[in-house]
Amino acid sequence: MTTLTLFTPSGALAKAENLKRAARRLTQLGFEVAIDADALARHQRFGGDDATRLTALHRIADAAPSIALATRGGYGLTRLLDRIDWGRIAHSVEHGTRWVGYSDLTALQNGLIARHKGLSMWAGPLACDDFGRSEAEGGVDEVTRDCFLEAMSGALEAVGFRETSRDIPGGFDGLEARGRLWGGNLTVLCSLLGTPHWPKVKGGILFLEDVNEHPYRVERMLLQLQQAGVIDAQAAVLLGDFSGATKSPLDRGYGIKDAVAALRARTKTPVLTGLPFGHVRTKVCLPVGGTVELYVQGRETILGWQSDPRLAHGEHGHHDHHHH
Missing domain, CATH: 3.50.30.60 (LD-carboxypeptidase A C-terminal domain-like)
Structure with missing residues (x-):
């Protein structure tokens, strides 16, 4: 089963129902979905204060789910960049975690590129924006959904x-x-x-x-x-x-x-x-x-690009070169 964790690293979520809807839809698509304990935390405009969001980032990195999908963007990762333990993030990527998102996630993705040659994350959808939209608001875009499913299975090349x-x-x-x-x-x-x-x-x-x-x-x-x-x-x-x-x-x-x-x-x-x-x-x-x-x-x-061979064969790859 492909494990998928939803987390909020930047801006606070306005409505819990969008997160629940996204979780339900992603479950229907075949993922084993978990919502991070602090996904609905709020502090000013942020999804929890800096310490809360930093801890969540490290918690997910240590758990190394198959997919770590951000709930939304906004602003907030810039505040965390100097305090992120990049070795832990890199370790999760080496163990097969695909971090996915766009917008404010640009800070996390490029911060990793700045430190680790050869490691990658995915620029792709956000849970609430792309999977949490109500049918009245237009629901899920089929191309976005199919592209995400293909990328996460290792089939998208x-x-x-x-x-x-x-x-x-x-x-x-x-x-x-x-x-x-x-x-x-x-x-x-x-x-x-x-x-x-x-x-x-x-x-x-x-x-x-x-x-x-x-x-x-x-x-x-x-x-x-x-x-x-x-x-x-x-x-x-x-x-x-x-x-x-x-x-x-x-x-x-x-x-x-x-x-x-x-x-x-x-x-x-x-x-x-x-x-x-x-x-x-x-x-x-x-x-x-x-x-x-x-x-x-x-x-x-x-x-x-060449897809990750570990994914194409459906295994959760383990590498033995870790950066700590």
Whole structure:
């Protein structure tokens, strides 16, 4: 049986019923679901005070369930980064735990990449956002669900999408790249620059998304990464969804396309758009920290990787190289 633990590392849950609904649905999908003791804890806007959330993180790492799925994002992991025992987190990953989430989970995923080459987590759904939505709110997105099930079983080895840039003559036809996949939420990632939690990835494939950030703010953060030498050092950049921001009358036609154009004008690194990932209903699962291969044919883009052999054979793998 695949054990799955739901935990709250960042923002507090508004309603317990979404968590219960998510747990019920995940159980129906065949997982043995456990809800962490402090999943519903609250302190100000957080899912419990810092000590509570840190203890929960370590408790889950020590228990090493098959899957550790965050209930929601928000904000809160940044407060914990300096106090996380990364050896314990790494140990759980080596014992087969797949940590899954996006948004604020970007801090945890990239903090691990900064310290352990070869270890990965999953950028993917959040329990309450993606599995806890009521039928009236649209229920569970089928693509998101199926992609999650495939990724967690070890069967998912690639995701495909259509590159959406219309302003690049010929698009990125023929592009091939291979490197370490990293990134996630743009705002959270930028907050790690210059800290010990920043992954110094060269020749990687950087993916980015954000929500409720005005295009000029997105542009400013993209240019910060470019001016810091980060974008130029990558093999490719994949942009997911950047929606939710309120337009301003001052924009006069300026939008995300212009922000992307401003970045492309300053780097030779291919910047692709259309990755089905971000604060949207339909999202794929991506092995953050894993080595991936990117192929573009026409506008069809394939991002592929080798699945974990331990999962494909249905075993809970045990490695003997532990970092403590």
